[in-house]
Amino acid sequence: MHDFFTRNGLLGSARxxxxxxxxxxxxxSALVEAPSQGHCSYTLLLREHDSIIQFRPPRHRLDLVITAAARAALGDLVPDTQLLGTIHFPCASSDARQQHNTNDNNNSSSSKDDNDNDRCLLVYSLSLIRGTPLPALLHSLFPNPPPALPPLAEDTPTPTPTLTLTPTPPIPTWTRTSTLSPPPTFTLNPPLTPTETQALTLTPLLRALAHRYFAPAFRAALPATSPRLPALKRRVGRSLRARLALLREGLPARFGPVVREVQGALACIAGVAEVAGVPGGAGGAGGAGEEVVGGDGGDGGGGDSLPWAVTHGDLVGAGVGNVMVEMDRCSGGAKGGSHHDGDGGGVWRWSSTQRATDCCAGVVRLTGLVDWAEGEYLPFGVGLYGLEELLGRMVPVAGTGRRRFEYYPCAERLRAAFWEELEAAVPELVEDAVLRARVEKARLLGLLLWYGIAFDDGALNRVVRPGRDDEELQKLDLFLLGKDHDRDADAAAEAEEDAGRDSDSDSGCFFLDEEDAQTDDKVGAQRPWPAPGKL
Structure with a gap:
């Protein structure tokens, strides 16, 4: 927690x-420090009021317009957020400035002074979202396996095989499940495998996210032609075009076909305003007097593009650490029916033929989504970038000091459960093939934006680079191309290709020009994308 103050250039007395x-x-009221502190904030618990007090630097402010829209659409999944005031501090390098506190009890997310001076903290009150960050719970339930061994070099001698005796598995037990006679019936009840346990534990969470987050966001979405949308676009939503151009130029060549595919579909994803040059609005951090309560209703994909939905911009932060969950134990003995996750959605269904022992497994229950600092209105489907991260975890690679993302063995079962729930809640995804295709393109756009652009403490203006952002690139390979990439195999070829590119620095990094991003919508008509087949 003390690193938070150091990172923000504050004196030791700031805490x-x-x-x-x-x-x-x-x-x-009794105040205590939150046991789990985020990277971008410092949090105190206010137990008597079931709320927290959170201190944030201006670059990680909470946009009150977006948080209000998210809470209106998603209910208590999103914390109620209020701005309490601003604390100003002297710089860590100088005591010259006088420190002072200001109470600013209005609904503005920030003032001009906050933007010009980063030696202050914005103070928020948020309703308490109970639970545990998902990574902490998963680590306790499913500890990481031993590190995966790196592939053997061609000249490495093959290890001599050794004989390993495997204990004989226990003999399955037969349990009588009927008292009727004659004849009695029996079912086989072997113990659950680790994969089955993992699937049964995580399936309710995936269903809850579909039912409680994605489906309500779709229902409250704004049509791309809504007159309200331009003023609600924020940093990423205003610069989709510029970011795709940057990714096309800066990502390794193997991602080029995917980037070009998304570029060609941008009109169908984001709407005419984003591509044809209609200004997308100044956006900003949200000001006083703006009201966003729900939406005008999504256009269901029947228009020229997807509706724009309120989207959590950092769902996968710290390995999906912004997803709050609790562990529930359901009672056994039932032979059929359904188990609700206890918070109004995300139904876990099982058939009457499933084993009775299955419903005794613990399940992960969704309690909320926190840290909406990167929240925005974006085309529905962009937020699906977060689904992949929920289907696996980072594991160490032995002897390398590196980590890689690895899907769970039950990943496809979890994915199927998610889409089954989302299609039940949004039947348009089944009935309208055009809508479903557009949502898939938006999902690809989300993956490119969230793994192809480095976070860099909120800067969001640099393309990820080999050697510097290898974990993000490995995820892009797996999520977009379906396989891991041997990062050493073509390093020389990519280095030669990169040397011929124009870059903004000697390091070969590609940065987003903020001025170009701000005018992205306005110049769109002058820079039409060629047809997909000619890219």
């Missing part, structure tokens, strides 16, 4: 000032 500020607002 004490945060406490004093919180105590001045709630003098009779």
């Amino acid at each position: 004490l000032q945060c406490w004093r500020f919180a105590e001045s607002l709630y003098p009779s």
